[in-house]
Amino acid sequence: MDKQKPSRHFLAMTPNAIRTVEILAYPAVQLLDVTGPLQVFASANDFMAKAGEAPPYEIRIVAPGGRSVDSSSGMTIVTHPLPPMEAGLDTLVIAGGEGVDAAVADTVLVDWVRERAKLARRTASVCTGSFLLAASGLLDGRRAATHWAFCAELARRFPAVRVESDPIFVREGSVWTSAGVTAGIDLALALVEEDLGRNVALAVARYLVVFLKRPGGQAQFSEVLSLQAAEDRFGALHEWIRKHLAGDLSLPVLAEQACMSERSFSRRYAEATGLTPARSIERLRVEEARRLLSETRLPVKRISQRCGFGSEETMRRSFVRLLAATPQDYRARFST
Missing domain, CATH: 3.40.50.880 (Class I glutamine amidotransferase (GATase) domain)
Known part of the structure; x- marks a missing residue:
């Protein structure tokens, strides 16, 4: 105390x-x-x-x-x-x-x-x-x-x-x-x-044992929850995406993985999550990057590559947009 x-x-x-x-x-x-x-x-x-x-x-x-x-x-x-x-x-x-x-x-x-x-x-x-x-x-x-x-x-x-x-x-x-x-x-x-x-x-x-000013806004919670709410229909797809974040995650590839046509997949996915597949992938990449930033000492550049962002700047823009914090700020607050 x-x-x-x-x-x-x-x-x-x-x-x-x-x-x-x-x-x-x-x-x-x-x-x-x-x-x-x-x-x-x-x-x-x-x-x-x-x-x-x-x-x-x-x-x-x-x-x-x-x-x-x-x-x-x-x-x-x-x-x-x-x-x-x-x-x-x-x-x-x-x-x-x-x-x-x-x-x-x-x-x-x-x-x-x-x-x-x-x-x-x-x-x-x-x-x-x-x-x-x-x-x-x-x-x-x-x-x-x-x-x-x-x-x-x-x-x-x-x-x-x-x-x-x-x-x-x-x-x-x-x-x-x-x-x-x-x-x-x-x-x-x-x-x-x-x-x-x-x-x-x-x-x-x-x-x-709380933040005086917690990082980010509530959107980060609602967006992650929206993906969880769709786990019954697209849980297997989300798990596959998490294992292939640095690979080809284009719409044709995702639709094939979900065994649907591109048009049907886009419509049903949006209905289930309220997000486009591209926005969901961005959030899943940020989720994995957050884990690596807090649990490892990997350089930010290496993390951006492993999570499929392609560059540190792309990852930084996603973090600022979704978490209102840069990757460096996030690591400083939450690194173990």
């Missing part, structure tokens, strides 16, 4: 006022959407208390009706009733989850979110909590993030929102939105960094 205390040179950045943080829950809320940010703020309190400073956050989980709500995982969360509008507030966090559609249909709750946010210094959503913010009008004309699987739906239902599918979180003025589930931890760390400085946020991230 890391018991390092913060040095006095950045404790001076901490105002004495306690910041009230309200995390909104509701029936069938995603548990981690609530407890992830909660633990970040609580760990910041613990860290500052060990330094002899007053805890900076007063954290409450609030819900319609109060007392408790059952999360989508079945665990019951003890909650407080929705506070009156005149109650002081610094940060309002809206969790997401399976119950968000019912929450959006609750006009009283949507009105409460809209009015409560007016009193908050900043408002944030985690995962599909963005739908509740959008229903309240708080995201109109703003950039916003949500879970990668719901970006298209958010854009369709709320066309005034400028949905971005890749960022882990987005800040637009006083409104913050994050991607799916664990991204709420990234967002909460950013809020702590804004309040208490980078050193405190870094200490909290180290204690929780």
Whole structure:
């Protein structure tokens, strides 16, 4: 356990006022959407208390009706009733989850979110909590993030929102939105960094064993998952591609390997993965290159050749596009 205390040179950045943080829950809320940010703020309190400073956050989980709500995982969360509008507030966090559609249909709750946010210094959503913010009008004309699987739906239902599918979180003025589930931890760390400085946020991230700023965006996860979802139909082909990354992976070769015509293969593959064969090959090459960068000492040039990129520059462009990091940066972060 890391018991390092913060040095006095950045404790001076901490105002004495306690910041009230309200995390909104509701029936069938995603548990981690609530407890992830909660633990970040609580760990910041613990860290500052060990330094002899007053805890900076007063954290409450609030819900319609109060007392408790059952999360989508079945665990019951003890909650407080929705506070009156005149109650002081610094940060309002809206969790997401399976119950968000019912929450959006609750006009009283949507009105409460809209009015409560007016009193908050900043408002944030985690995962599909963005739908509740959008229903309240708080995201109109703003950039916003949500879970990668719901970006298209958010854009369709709320066309005034400028949905971005890749960022882990987005800040637009006083409104913050994050991607799916664990991204709420990234967002909460950013809020702590804004309040208490980078050193405190870094200490909290180290204690929780997470990145202060994780590399890349959520697209890298959704793209890999889309290939996994097609394993029942194209799993054997993907395994063959992994063994022949440096070979001829042209469309005619792939179609022959899949025992289909080129036209039929292209159509069925896109239906199963949402990607063209060329884009999938790029992702499989990046996946193998990531493994070699982290597990071996092979030169980057040799890795680019083994993975079929042809050149270091081609591999670098693929890494930047998919992971927002160069191969050298990736190796520096993850090499064992």
